[in-house]
Amino acid sequence: MKITKESPKKNIIELTENCKRCGHCCSYGGCYVLDEETDRIAEFLKLDKDSLKEKYLEETYLFNKKAYKTQIISNDLPYGKCIFLNEKDCLLQEVKPLHCKIGICSEHGNDTLEWYFLNYFVDPDDPESIRQWALRLEHKDTIPGGSLKELIPDKERLKKILSYEIVKKDIDWDEVTGLGKLKREILEEEKKRKSKWKEKRGFT
Numbered sequence: 174m175k176i177t178k179e180s181p182k183k184n185i186i187e188l189t190e191n192c193k194r195c196g197h198c199c200s201y202g203g204c205y206v207l208d209e210e211t212d213r214i215a216e217f218l219k220l221d222k223d224s225l226k227e228k229y230l231e232e233t234y235l236f237n238k239k240a241y242k243t244q245i246i247s248n249d250l251p252y253g254k255c256i257f258l259n260e261k262d263c264l265l266q267e268v269k270p271l272h273c274k275i276g277i278c279s280e281h282g283n284d285t286l287e288w289y290f291l292n293y294f295v296d297p298d299d300p301e302s303i304r305q306w307a308l309r310l311e312h313k314d315t316i317p318g319g320s321l322k323e324l325i326p327d328k329e330r331l332k333k334i335l336s337y338e339i340v341k342k343d344i345d346w347d348e349v350t351g352l353g354k355l356k357r358e359i360l361e362e363e364k365k366r367k368s369k370w371k372e373k374r375g376f377t
C-alpha cells in the first residue's frame with residue numbers, strides 16, 4: 174500500500190500493528206503525545222490532566238504546534254528510556270499514544286512518521302509551521318501530499334511564506350473574541366423566529 178497524507182488512520186494502524194513489544198524504541202527516548210490523547214491517558218492512570226502533565230510529560234513544540242513528550246529517565250545522558258516503560262513493556266499499552274502505534278521500526282516507518290507529522294502537526298494555515306516543514310524537506314523526502322506545493326498550491330502565497338512576507342497565521346478575530354459564537358447564536362435565533370412566524374401563518 175502506498176502511504177500518502179490522505180491514508181486513513183485505520184489503514185496506517187493495520188499496516189504497522191505487528192509491533193513485537195521489544196521495548197527497543199522506548200529505551201532510547203519517549204514519544205509524542207497529542208493534546209487530545211491526554212484525557213484518556215489521564216483517565217487510565219486515574220489522574221487529573223494537570224497531574225499527568227506535571228508528573229509524566231513535558232511540553233514541546235513540533236512544526237510550531239504544541240504537543241507533549243513523555244519524560245525520559247536519562248541518568249544525565251542525552252537519551253533515556255520512556256517513563257512509561259516497565260521492563261520491556263509499556264504501562265500505557267491499552268491507551269498507547271498514536272506515535273507509538275505507527276511502527277517506526279517497521280519497513281513503513283519512514284512513511285508512517287511522515288503521515289503522522291503531516292496529519293497532526295504540519296498546519297498549512299500557519300506560515301511558521303510551513304517554514305519549519307520546508308527546512309525539514311531540504312534533507313528529507315516526504316510522502317505524496319506532503320510537498321510544499323501540495324500543501325500550499327498557491328505559488329505566490331508559498332513564496333511569501335518562505336520569504337517571511339507572510340509571517341503569522343491568519344487569525345479569525347471573531348473566533349478569538351467570541352464574536353463568532355455570538356453571531357452564530359443570533360443567526361440561529363433569527364432562523365427560529367422566522368420559522369415560528371411562518372408556522373403561525375400556515376406557510377410551512
Ligand code: SF4
Pocket residue numbers: 191192193194195196197198199276277278279
Ligand atoms: S515499535 Fe519496533 S522497536 Fe518499538 S517496541 Fe515495537 S517492535 Fe520494538
Ligand code: SF4
Pocket residue numbers: 198199202203204243255256257258259262263264265266269270273
Ligand atoms: S508510551 Fe509506551 S510505547 Fe510509547 S514510548 Fe513510552 S513506553 Fe514506549
